[in-house]
Amino acid sequence: MKITGIELRRIALPLVAPFRTSFGTETARDVLLVRVVTPEAEGWGECVAMNRPLYSPEYTDGAAEAMRRFLVPALPAHADAQAAGRALARFKGHRMAKAALETAILDAQLRARRESLGSYLGATRERVPCGVSVGIMDSVPELLDAVEGYVAEGYVRIKLKIEPGWDLEPVRAVRERFGPDLLLQVDANAAYTLADAPRLAGLDAFGLLLIEQPLANDDIVQHAALARRISTPICLDESIESAEHAAAAITLGACSIINVKPGRIGGYLEARRVHDLARAHGVALWCGGMLETGVGRAANVALAALPGFTLPGDTSASRRYFATDITPPFELRDGHLDVPAGPGIGVDPVPEILDEVTTSTEWITR
Ligand code: OSB
Ligand code: MG
Numbered sequence: 001m002k003i004t005g006i007e008l009r010r011i012a013l014p015l016v017a018p019f020r021t022s023f024g025t026e027t028a029r030d031v032l033l034v035r036v037v038t039p040e041a042e043g044w045g046e047c048v049a050m051n052r053p054l055y056s057p058e059y060t061d062g063a064a065e066a067m068r069r070f071l072v073p074a075l076p077a078h079a080d081a082q083a084a085g086r087a088l089a090r091f092k093g094h095r096m097a098k099a100a101l102e103t104a105i106l107d108a109q110l111r112a113r114r115e116s117l118g119s120y121l122g123a124t125r126e127r128v129p130c131g132v133s134v135g136i137m138d139s140v141p142e143l144l145d146a147v148e149g150y151v152a153e154g155y156v157r158i159k160l161k162i163e164p165g166w167d168l169e170p171v172r173a174v175r176e177r178f179g180p181d182l183l184l185q186v187d188a189n190a191a192y193t194l195a196d197a198p199r200l201a202g203l204d205a206f207g208l209l210l211i212e213q214p215l216a217n218d219d220i221v222q223h224a225a226l227a228r229r230i231s232t233p234i235c236l237d238e239s240i241e242s243a244e245h246a247a248a249a250i251t252l253g254a255c256s257i258i259n260v261k262p263g264r265i266g267g268y269l270e271a272r273r274v275h276d277l278a279r280a281h282g283v284a285l286w287c288g289g290m291l292e293t294g295v296g297r298a299a300n301v302a303l304a305a306l307p308g309f310t311l312p313g314d315t316s317a318s319r320r321y322f323a324t325d326i327t328p329p330f331e332l333r334d335g336h337l338d339v340p341a342g343p344g345i346g347v348d349p350v351p352e353i354l355d356e357v358t359t360s361t362e363w364i365t366r
Contacts, residue, residue: 006364007035011357020136022163022191023054036104043108046296047100048263063097081106095266102267111344123305127336131157131312156335157183157312163191187212197229210235223254243273259288279308287313294327298345305339
């Protein structure tokens with residue numbers, strides 16, 4: 001496939017409500033979109049980097065710089081997604097930037113041959129059950145109201161963001177209010193250390209599905225030690241940046257569940273490798289999120305339809321994030337989102353909406 005040109009487009013989208021995690025508060029998304037133009041079709045990719053390096057070392061300006069300076073010039077004039085991935089592999093890190101480029105190329109390639117991303121990846125379902133990630137709030141009553149709203153909308157699983165000082169109390173309150181049948185999990189975004197093991201063991205009483213990334217990004221060994229001291233299953237997010245990391249974490253007993261975010265691990269092809277590896281080891285998977293627009297969400301929903309994704313993902317409806325999404329909105333029906341069936345990622349940005357939220361565009365010809 002000939003790559004004629006690549007457009008980097010920055011957009012700004014306010015979130016419907018501030019989203020607070022242990023690493024910071026987001027009030028808007030500053031998103032870098034990639035559009036790949038080929039003679040046969042165009043393809044889209046969304047870079048999930050946030051605008052500050054708080055979740056991982058990547059950030060939006062850095063991803064744009066890596067793309068324009070190193071990644072895009074390294075792409076062969078003719079490439080499919082596999083070849084593009086190989087050409088980018090010599091550059092260390094920058095996985096979110098690589099993932100966005102590779103996804104845009106994969107989208108163009110699949111659109112050209114009229115195959116959906118779900119079909120290409122090996123999806124076995126037409127719709128996926130959805131959870132929702134609930135930020136840290138100023139008070140427990142405010143949290144209970146938020147959770148009540150999401151449960152009423154039909155979300156089948158609730159994830160509470162936690163940090164030291166906002167953990168046992170909110171979890172106890174949600175468990176008491178919504179009962180033992182609510183699928184409930186927590187995400188610490190690396191806010192604890194192994195010295196907090198006794199406090200984290202206090203969560204064992206609440207029947208949580210999992211605790212996500214309690215310790216630092218590079219603490220895989222410490223996660224294994226923690227796993228021996230608490231009964232809540234450990235799920236890794238930030239620590240897993242590749243299939244090799246997944247293999248190491250599984251071998252060490254650092255996690256029994258993995259949150260797969262294609263951007264974090266360098267793309268959907270690598271996500272499929274993690275899927276196959278985890279499935280062979282009986283490690284459960286779910287698809288995470290990075291507050292994506294409809295472009296990123298479409299691809300995530302396709303991935304979440306693979307058979308190894310046995311837990312509900314953070315693939316929430318468009319309205320959980322944005323008043324107006326850049327694609328036709330993803331809507332929750334009976335707690336599920338439909339997997340797009342059209343070619344490629346199966347959705348397109350609405351041109352007028354896209355233009356309205358665009359803050360800059362940059363065209364890189366080849
Ligand atoms: O840790 O899963 C996370 C959002 C941004 C960065 C990191 C995380 C999150 C979420 C929200 O939890 C997931 C979503 O709904 O997109
Ligand atoms: Mg997480």
